[in-house]
Amino acid sequence: MKKYPLEGLKVVDFSWIFTGPIVTKYLGxxxxxxxxxxxxxxxxxTRLMTPFAGGKMGMNTSGVYANYNSSKYSMNLxxxxxxxxEIVKKLVARADIVLETFGPGVMGRLGLDYDALKGVxxxxxxxxxxxxxxxxxxxxxxxxxxxxxATNGFVHLLGxxxxxxxxPVAAYTDYIAPWYVLIALMSALDYRRRTGKGQYIDxxxxxxxxxxxxxxxxxxxxxxxxxxxxxNNCPGAAPHGVYPCQGEERWCAIAVFxxxxxxxxxxxxxxxxxxxxxKFDTLPHRAENIEELDELMGKWTINFTPEExxxxxxxxxxxxGVVQTGQDLVxxxxxxxxxxxxxxxxxxxxxxxxxxxxxFQLSKTxxxxxxxxxxxxxxxxxxxxEILGMDDQEFAELIGAGVLx
Amino acid sequence: xxxxxxxxxxxxxxxxxxxTDDRGALCGKIMAELGADVxxxxxxxxxxxxxxxPFFHDTPNPExxxxxxxxxxxxxxxxxxxxTKDGQEIFRKLVKNADFVVESFTPGxxxxxxxxxxxxxxxxxxxxxxxITPYGQTGPHSKFxxxxxxxxxxxxxxxxxxxxxRPPVRFSSDQSYMxxxxxxxxxxxxxxxxxxxxxxxxHVDVSAQESMVWTLCYAPHDxxxxxxxxxxxxxxxxxxxxxxxRLIWPCKDGYVCYRLLMAQPGANVxxxxxxxxxxEGFGLDMKGIDWGTMGFDQMSQENINSWExxxxxxxxxxxKRELHEExxxxxxxxxxxxxxxxxxxxxxxxxxxxxxxxEHPELGETITYPGPYFKSTETAWQKGxxxxxxxxxNEEIYEKELGLSGEELLTLKREKVI
Numbered sequence: 001m002k003k004y005p006l007e008g009l010k011v012v013d014f015s016w017i018f019t020g021p022i023v024t025k026y027l028g029x030x031x032x033x034x035x036x037x038x039x040x041x042x043x044x045x046t047r048l049m050t051p052f053a054g055g056k057m058g059m060n061t062s063g064v065y066a067n068y069n070s071s072k073y074s075m076n077l078x079x080x081x082x083x084x085x086e087i088v089k090k091l092v093a094r095a096d097i098v099l100e101t102f103g104p105g106v107m108g109r110l111g112l113d114y115d116a117l118k119g120v121x122x123x124x125x126x127x128x129x130x131x132x133x134x135x136x137x138x139x140x141x142x143x144x145x146x147x148x149x150a151t152n153g154f155v156h157l158l159g160x161x162x163x164x165x166x167x168p169v170a171a172y173t174d175y176i177a178p179w180y181v182l183i184a185l186m187s188a189l190d191y192r193r194r195t196g197k198g199q200y201i202d203x204x205x206x207x208x209x210x211x212x213x214x215x216x217x218x219x220x221x222x223x224x225x226x227x228x229x230x231x232n233n234c235p236g237a238a239p240h241g242v243y244p245c246q247g248e249e250r251w252c253a254i255a256v257f258x259x260x261x262x263x264x265x266x267x268x269x270x271x272x273x274x275x276x277x278x279k280f281d282t283l284p285h286r287a288e289n290i291e292e293l294d295e296l297m298g299k300w301t302i303n304f305t306p307e308e309x310x311x312x313x314x315x316x317x318x319x320x321g322v323v324q325t326g327q328d329l330v331x332x333x334x335x336x337x338x339x340x341x342x343x344x345x346x347x348x349x350x351x352x353x354x355x356x357x358x359x360f361q362l363s364k365t366x367x368x369x370x371x372x373x374x375x376x377x378x379x380x381x382x383x384x385x386e387i388l389g390m391d392d393q394e395f396a397e398l399i400g401a402g403v404l405x
Numbered sequence: 406x407x408x409x410x411x412x413x414x415x416x417x418x419x420x421x422x423x424x425t426d427d428r429g430a431l432c433g434k435i436m437a438e439l440g441a442d443v444x445x446x447x448x449x450x451x452x453x454x455x456x457x458x459p460f461f462h463d464t465p466n467p468e469x470x471x472x473x474x475x476x477x478x479x480x481x482x483x484x485x486x487x488x489t490k491d492g493q494e495i496f497r498k499l500v501k502n503a504d505f506v507v508e509s510f511t512p513g514x515x516x517x518x519x520x521x522x523x524x525x526x527x528x529x530x531x532x533x534x535x536x537i538t539p540y541g542q543t544g545p546h547s548k549f550x551x552x553x554x555x556x557x558x559x560x561x562x563x564x565x566x567x568x569x570x571r572p573p574v575r576f577s578s579d580q581s582y583m584x585x586x587x588x589x590x591x592x593x594x595x596x597x598x599x600x601x602x603x604x605x606x607x608h609v610d611v612s613a614q615e616s617m618v619w620t621l622c623y624a625p626h627d628x629x630x631x632x633x634x635x636x637x638x639x640x641x642x643x644x645x646x647x648x649x650x651r652l653i654w655p656c657k658d659g660y661v662c663y664r665l666l667m668a669q670p671g672a673n674v675x676x677x678x679x680x681x682x683x684x685e686g687f688g689l690d691m692k693g694i695d696w697g698t699m700g701f702d703q704m705s706q707e708n709i710n711s712w713e714x715x716x717x718x719x720x721x722x723x724x725k726r727e728l729h730e731e732x733x734x735x736x737x738x739x740x741x742x743x744x745x746x747x748x749x750x751x752x753x754x755x756x757x758x759x760x761x762x763x764e765h766p767e768l769g770e771t772i773t774y775p776g777p778y779f780k781s782t783e784t785a786w787q788k789g790x791x792x793x794x795x796x797x798x799n800e801e802i803y804e805k806e807l808g809l810s811g812e813e814l815l816t817l818k819r820e821k822v823i
Contacts, residue, residue: 022619050623055631064623067625067626132753133780135756136752137733137753138752141733141736141737142738143739143740146652147662147664147739147740150653150660150740150742151740151751153748154576155742156660156742157576157577158567158574159566159568160568163568163640164640164641164653165653166640166653167639167640167652167662169566170565172580172620175584175622176584180587180778180779182594183435183594186591187594188415188781190415190417190594190598191413191415191783194417197783198783200782200783201779201780201781202779202780204757204779206753206754207759207779208779210759210778211775211778212431212578213745215471218474220744220749221749221774222471223459223461223463227578228577231571231574232572232574234577237552240554242558251558251572253558255554255555318550319552319554319555320555321559323561323563324558324559324561325561325564325628326627326628327628329560329618329624329625329628330629335540335545335546335614338545339544341615342629353626353629353630354625354626356615356625358591359585359589360591360593361609362592362599363522363608363609363610364607365607
């Protein structure tokens with residue numbers, strides 16, 4: 001077996017919900033040791049998030065938690081106990097990275113801010129990920145990714161111009177920050193390798209997310225234009241839409257950017273009379289008559305399944321793709337199977353569940369979930385005894401005192 | 406903050422050869438902001454992404470694409486026709502002294518030119534090469550034509566977005582290109598970490614479809630665990646297993662985003678908002694309810710609807726800024742549905758010196774760009790220069806760094822290699 005690229009790297013992980021755990025899953029699936037700190041008073045909230053295996057709510061049955069927490073150890077620590085704080089410092093003394101996603105100031109109140117941790121490990125790389133950053137007028141407002149995507153313009157840009165915007169059901173900005181955090185951590189490790197120096201990084205989800213809407217923002221800063229949601233319309237393309245197909249809630253996306261592609265599309269449709277109308281002969285004309293065009297396209301696509309539309313059009317190089325559902329992705333998509341995107345894992349309590357592999361494949365080093373997600377506190381004893389070298393008596397005493405809870 | 410500017414970047418000035426168009430440009434941009442020396446290698450005449458709008462003052466021109474500006478700051482730029490023998494030879498010379506190659510061509514294109522990973526790794530075994538494509542380098546869909554809307558659909562993202570009485574929709578901004586480039590950068594730096602320890606370079610093969618599947622959260626697990634297809638398109642509402650909540654609410658001048666009973670150490674926050682509502686005569690029967698003990702999935706839809714009606718009336722009486730500022734005071738979770746203008750005017754971003762100004766001498770203007778997304782005790786995000794003009798650094802790189810003579814350069818220009 002090839003060596004994992006991050007073998008030997010050690011991470012103390014205070015993060016929870018989506019963003020931080022995705023980061024540490026990536027690190028863990030590439031071979032890093034991840035010790036995830038959770039307490040009974042404040043378990044990772046994702047443990048209690050739907051869907052649950054068998055529909056049964058429990059600490060160790062959430063599908064979303066299972067996905068984001070492969071390859072980790074779960075350790076219970078009640079951080080209000082001074083002895084728990086000492087245990088954290090012992091873990092940090094042997095670690096490379098500390099990641100936390102508490103509200104600003106929490107780590108300081110626990111006696112675990114950067115200055116304290118630097119004291120036990122001078123070259124530690126510590127990263128705090130928060131919604132708005134560690135300071136600023138809104139820094140202490142508690143909120144959730146589901147709402148932050150509105151702050152960052154993504155809600156405004158989703159939906160139909162004649163209606164209220166739509167909500168991306170999965171908190172979109174929660175899925176921007178993880179990779180910026182990962183990039184910052186890997187870069188900080190590069191800096192440490194070259195200089196011997198660690199650092200503290202204050203990374204704001206809000207700021208990272210703005211970068212993914214840069215042209216929209218700059219259209220305002222330069223041209224004064226406030227871009228609005230436009231359904232599926234797209235300047236420079238027509239047709240550019242999602243069209244109904246045979247079956248319940250079955251749809252196919254089609255996007256035509258050039259007149260050549262339009263001609264190819266017409267051929268596949270057997271050149272119906274309407275396609276020869278001057279209303280549709282050039283891109284500007286098709287764009288002008290987009291509503292009528294969309295309706296006519298839909299009358300053609302409805303005769304086929306979305307898979308048939310995709311196959312016919314892609315065969316001649318016209319961009320088309322099935323609007324896939326969770327079922328399509330998990331059960332049917334041959335490309336995702338080819339890439340082994342989803343991996344089936346088996347957990348002692350939850351049983352079979354899915355976890356994802358990265359969207360990138362490294363040609364020479366593996367990335368695989370090392371173990372299924374940990375049950376709540378599953379590795380408390382392992383971490384105390386095998387990693388920290390505690391004896392049975394001390395371990396039992398800490399359990400009794402509620403430190404390891 | 407002058408002390409910010411004096412801090413060094415996180416990355417060394419690693420040489421990145423960036424062959425991408427708009428589908429991959431963000432990757433090199435992120436590395437350039439962190440200190441890498443990113444050289445954009447464009448075809449003679451320029452990267453086709455220079456034709457992607459919007460444009461500076463709405464004038465279509467390859468030197469005025471805002472899309473191109475946004476994702477190519479801090480890079481240097483050269484032109485090179487890699488479809489010619491001479492161009493390929495020059496590219497291999499550049500690869501000898503490079504650390505990274507990033508590209509977003511159709512799978513197989515570079516192999517056909519003798520510039521695929523296998524060939525380049527013979528020139529430089531340490532090279533990390535990153536390929537960003539819609540579906541990855543191999544597999545049944547790898548050659549599909551897949552602009553953003555198609556990739557977003559194949560990833561299952563459009564299925565969960567929009568209104569139930571209309572077709573699924575995508576964001577009106579190309580997010581699959583952004584996500585794949587962003588996640589590609591993370592993969593590239595993991596490969597870099599390995600290279601620095603082992604001396605071994607490798608190929609990073611990225612799928613935009615998979616990068617978007619990563620952002621779905623529930624959908625694959627709803628199906629796998631429960632054979633459920635929840636999260637059909639609910640527009641401004643949010644539906645999970647039986648109950649639906651309003652998440653997007655009209656207010657006086659736009660919309661705000663808020664959900665009743667959002668898991669907060671709850672009671673106080675709800676009560677403070679209800680107090681404000683009561684003062685204006687709304688939600689009088691919401692007073693005195695013990696909100697802290699209520700789980701959001703244990704409510705009857707009837708109750709939710711009647712409370713939401715009262716909250717909705719209150720929101721309509723106020724602007725999004727007013728409601729947001731009140732929420733900040735009350736430590737409530739509400740957020741404004743911001744437009745680009747609202748984002749640029751955000752007091753939070755201003756307090757953190759987020760926006761940066763870059764000079765564009767050719768345009769006679771200074772342009773505002775999104776800036777540092779992190780603060781560090783030791784290093785800093787690098788405020789560099791505007792995106793390069795077509796072939797701006799040809800002489801600097803070909804003559805000074807690669808050692809070509811002025812005469813050779815002229816010949817290459819004449820033969821349209823450069």
